[in-house]
Each structure stands twice: as structure tokens, then as C-alpha cells.
Amino acid sequence: MIIRKTVPDGGYYRAGETPDAFKWRENFTELETGDSGYIDSKGALHLLARSSSFVNIGGTKVNALDIERVLRSFGLFRDVLVFGLKDAYLGEKLAAALVVDESSKIDADEVRRLCGEKLPAIKVPRDVYFLRTPFPRTAAGKVRFDKVLEMAGIRAGQDGV
Incomplete structure (x- = not known):
């Protein structure tokens, strides 16, 4: 706007x-x-x-919030964050950080399969990170993106954020 x-x-x-x-x-x-x-x-x-919630995948703008809504609809995750990481071929790729229970057995392939049933291929996260602890938040309740990256082992600037 x-x-x-x-x-x-x-x-x-x-x-x-x-x-x-x-x-x-x-x-x-x-x-x-x-x-x-x-x-x-x-x-x-x-x-x-x-x-900033849009990820540019090979010239196509994808709204990460749309993918977050789909991931939440499965009822398998306590929290969800979808974001872009740099990609050598497409410019950016989708990644998802998912907070799961200790007993969860879901893996990245299953997440991609579930997403593929509801989303076009370009909107399926390529990288999936599973976290066991809740996302850190600000006093206003916003997710601390930098801390989520740190929890997932993603190095800002080096891993392409």
C-alpha cells in the first residue's frame, strides 16, 4: 500500500x-x-x-501467513512460523518452524505431504524445523523472529535469512 x-x-x-x-x-x-x-x-x-510476510520464490510472491493458516489447521503444532530463506536458484525458499509436543512423531516429509494436499507445490515449505519449546515473544505478544532462528540453528546472514 x-x-x-x-x-x-x-x-x-x-x-x-x-x-x-x-x-x-x-x-x-x-x-x-x-x-x-x-x-x-x-x-x-x-x-x-x-x-515482509511475503516470500519471493522465483519471482512469485507467496504470503507466509497463508501457509501458517494451513499448518495450524492440522492441529498438530503448538505454534507455527513460516518465513523465507535465501535459495541459490529461486532467490528465496519457504521454511517453517513448528513447535511440537515431546511425544510428536511427525517428520518434515509428513509436513510437506500434508501441505501438498492443501497447497500448490510452490507454497509447500522446503525446510522444516521442529522445536520443543514455545516461541519467545515480546511484551506485545509478537514472535521474536531472531530468537526462533537461533532456536532452529539458523544463522542470520550466513544461512540466508
Whole structure:
């Protein structure tokens, strides 16, 4: 989503430098919000997802939240996080971190098989990480992505996050 307004914008409050998200045009300012959504026939704005939840697989944008919903629908995982990892051929690939019970016997092949029954092949996670402890969260309840990567043994920057 892009917000366009005719009043010049100085940037974010107390942010110092103005981020690249602000684009000055001749008669207006544009701000790239990082969100995706649509306006319905009645003019109401519907927010769908953060752009950061999209994974670019060979030029196809895949919403990780869609895959998370499918994984949750199986009722096999205490928590789910789907994200992109760098891929030498496609640019990015899907990965899933799944919190399972100690007694769980599910493996990555079974996760891919289940996903393949409900999703097109491009939306099936290629890498699957099983975790036994809950995802760390912020005070606001958001998943600490950096900590989940650490728990899964994924090294940011080196393993392609």
C-alpha cells in the first residue's frame, strides 16, 4: 500500500533521517507502508498482511501467513512460523518452524505431504524445523523472529535469512 498526500511530509516523528519509504513528487508525497491490502466496492480499506510476510520464490510472491493458516489447521503444532530463506536458484525458499509436543512423531516429509494436499507445490515449505519449546515473544505478544532462528540453528546472514 502507498499513502499519497499533497502536504509535504518530514518523515517519522523523532526518527532522525527520513527513511527511503518517503518519496517526494512534484505535487505530493508518497509513503510505502510495507502493508498489502485492497479497497472494496464500498470504499473500505482492508489490510491483508505486512509485505515482509511475503516470500519471493522465483519471482512469485507467496504470503507466509497463508501457509501458517494451513499448518495450524492440522492441529498438530503448538505454534507455527513460516518465513523465507535465501535459495541459490529461486532467490528465496519457504521454511517453517513448528513447535511440537515431546511425544510428536511427525517428520518434515509428513509436513510437506500434508501441505501438498492443501497447497500448490510452490507454497509447500522446503525446510522444516521442529522445536520443543514455545516461541519467545515480546511484551506485545509478537514472535521474536531472531530468537526462533537461533532456536532452529539458523544463522542470520550466513544461512540466508
